[in-house]
Amino acid sequence: MRRLWRPVLDRIAPYDAGKPLELLSAELGLPALVRLSANENPLGPSPAVVAAIERDAPRVHLYPDGGSHALRDALGRRLGLAPDQIVIGNGADELLGLIAWAAFDPGDEVVVPQPSFEPYTTVVTLTGAEVRQSPLAGYEMDLDDMLRRVTARTKAVILCSPHNPATTIVREGPLTRFLAALGDDPPLVVLDEAYRDFVDDPDYPDGVSLLARFPRLLVLRTFSKIAGLAGLRVGYVLGGADAMDRLNRARAPYNVNRLGQVAALAALEDREHRERTREVVLEERRFLTTELGKRGAPRRHHRARRRWRRVPGPPADLDRAQGDERAPARSAGPRAVAARPAPRSRPTSDGRTRKIGTAPPDFHGTMLPCSREESIWSASSSCSASSRSLA
Ligand SMILES: Cc1ncc(COP(=O)(O)O)c(C=O)c1O
Numbered sequence: 001m002r003r004l005w006r007p008v009l010d011r012i013a014p015y016d017a018g019k020p021l022e023l024l025s026a027e028l029g030l031p032a033l034v035r036l037s038a039n040e041n042p043l044g045p046s047p048a049v050v051a052a053i054e055r056d057a058p059r060v061h062l063y064p065d066g067g068s069h070a071l072r073d074a075l076g077r078r079l080g081l082a083p084d085q086i087v088i089g090n091g092a093d094e095l096l097g098l099i100a101w102a103a104f105d106p107g108d109e110v111v112v113p114q115p116s117f118e119p120y121t122t123v124v125t126l127t128g129a130e131v132r133q134s135p136l137a138g139y140e141m142d143l144d145d146m147l148r149r150v151t152a153r154t155k156a157v158i159l160c161s162p163h164n165p166a167t168t169i170v171r172e173g174p175l176t177r178f179l180a181a182l183g184d185d186p187p188l189v190v191l192d193e194a195y196r197d198f199v200d201d202p203d204y205p206d207g208v209s210l211l212a213r214f215p216r217l218l219v220l221r222t223f224s225k226i227a228g229l230a231g232l233r234v235g236y237v238l239g240g241a242d243a244m245d246r247l248n249r250a251r252a253p254y255n256v257n258r259l260g261q262v263a264a265l266a267a268l269e270d271r272e273h274r275e276r277t278r279e280v281v282l283e284e285r286r287f288l289t290t291e292l293g294k295r296g297a298p299r300r301h302h303r304a305r306r307r308w309r310r311v312p313g314p315p316a317d318l319d320r321a322q323g324d325e326r327a328p329a330r331s332a333g334p335r336a337v338a339a340r341p342a343p344r345s346r347p348t349s350d351g352r353t354r355k356i357g358t359a360p361p362d363f364h365g366t367m368l369p370c371s372r373e374e375s376i377w378s379a380s381s382s383c384s385a386s387s388r389s390l391a
Contacts (some may be wrong), residue, residue: 011125015118039164039195041228042280046273049229052266053259064258071261074268077237079208084241085247088256090262092194092222092235094246099218099237101154102250103188108155113141114339117192123293129155133151139166143178156188162195172205183185188243190218194235197226197274198281208238209257215240216254223260227267232260249327 015035018037025033042161068088076083089095098121106128112120114133124131132154134146146157161170170178179189190355191207218239224230234256237247267273 008125008128012122014123024116032249038230039225040230041277042284043226043228043273043277044179045228046270048270048273049227049266052262056262057261060258062258063254064256064261066250066253066255068256068261069296071234071256071264071268074265078268079238081208082241083236085211085238087237087244087251087305088261089235089251090255090257090260091224092192092220092237093231094188094255095122095220095235096238096369097126098247098250099188099190100124100127100129102246104155106353107153107155109149109151110155111146111149111157113149113158113160113163115165116158116160117194120158120160125367134165136163139163140165140168141170143170145175147178147181150187151181154187157189158190160192160194162199164192164195169199169204171203173200173203174215175205179210179217186214186216188216188218190220192220194220194222194225197278198285200282211239211311213334217244218243223264223267224306226277227264228273228277229260229263229267230262233256234260234264324377 018098019027021033025031026036046381068081071088072083072086075081075086079086087095087098089098100110100123104124104127108127108129109132110120111132111134112124112128112134121131132149134142134149136142137145140160141163146159150157159170159175161175162168175191179186182189193207196204198209207217210215211219218237220235220237222235223232225236237244262342
């Protein structure tokens with residue numbers, strides 16, 4: 001019998017992004033369904049982005065700029081980097097795959113925090129390289145443990161700061177000490193900063209400023225979150241020109257679509273929208289943190305001021321709110337929240353933890369005081385039907 005598929009695929013489960021929001025809304029009959037599980041921008045895209053897409057839409061019969069030149073130039077100017085230190089990807093997701101494809105061979109080792117953003121493990125496993133899991137210490141990446149796991153066969157270490165899903169950051173001192181401790185011939189270090197724009201800790205380092213000192217560092221960023229372009233798939237990686245040259249050899253010729261490129265350029269110009277997004281997320285996070293704290297949610301994360309919060313207990317725990325000044329928002333009618341339970345298999349999960357993002361500004365006040373009857377918490381994975389039992 002001919003063996004068609006690579007055996008390594010047996011070790012990979014397809015990524016379950018859940019049902020599309022539109023389908024879920026239609027199934028539940030709830031137009032005001034808010035998905036808190038995908039960490040999307042609560043304000044939507046900038047109007048300038050929408051206009052730029054409309055302007056370029058008649059040109060979609062033309063291939064995009066295969067080198068994303070204008071976007072790399074604009075990013076380079078903002079970040080103080082040369083354009084050849086930047087590769088744009090079809091989301092940061094694609095760039096993770098490109099790094100793996102370009103760098104990892106079977107038998108290589110890659111140190112990955114556990115748990116962490118699932119695609120890290122997937123892309124490493126796909127190449128035939130071995131994932132070396134480094135368990136979180138509480139909710140923090142354990143840099144000492146990661147260091148201990150680095151061997152002569154280690155091709156890369158992946159850091160995620162703020163960490164998804166634990167929300168914690170690596171501060172400047174520990175990060176630079178970690179990078180220095182890797183020595184003169186270090187592995188690649190992929191620093192995923194997808195959520196950097198939502199950090200308000202002054203000790204949060206700027207990965208870009210470390211590139212000159214640590215040439216094997218690769219900094220990963222995205223337009224999906226702060227710029228609200230998740231649906232267009234635009235991410236970027238920053239690093240040494242030689243590393244970018246390697247990635248470009250593995251990259252598909254037109255990997256970033258035309259509308260994504262014009263939208264990202266327009267988003268870069270719209271500083272006000274980005275600032276408003278940040279303000280909304282930070283304000284709603286403060287509000288949610290305070291309110292959930294009043295309802296018994298553990299506050300152990302608050303020091304690091306990250307975007308996500310662990311919410312213990314079943315969603316119905318949220319129905320005890322009283323006297324909230326935003327309660328009138330309830331009159332807006334039935335609304336729903338789509339959250340995703342952290343899998344029980346995760347070491348930091350008790351199976352009852354919800355990872356939640358920030359909803360549009362008027363929403364949290366609605367969510368907190370909602371009663372069992374009007375609250376439908378839908379797991380965005382396959383169990384959306386059973387979540388109706390909460391209604
Ligand atoms: C930590 C982290 N890195 C990368 C990504 C992927 O970003 P993109 O939408 O640019 O593919 C995500 C998406 O949620 C993420 O949470």
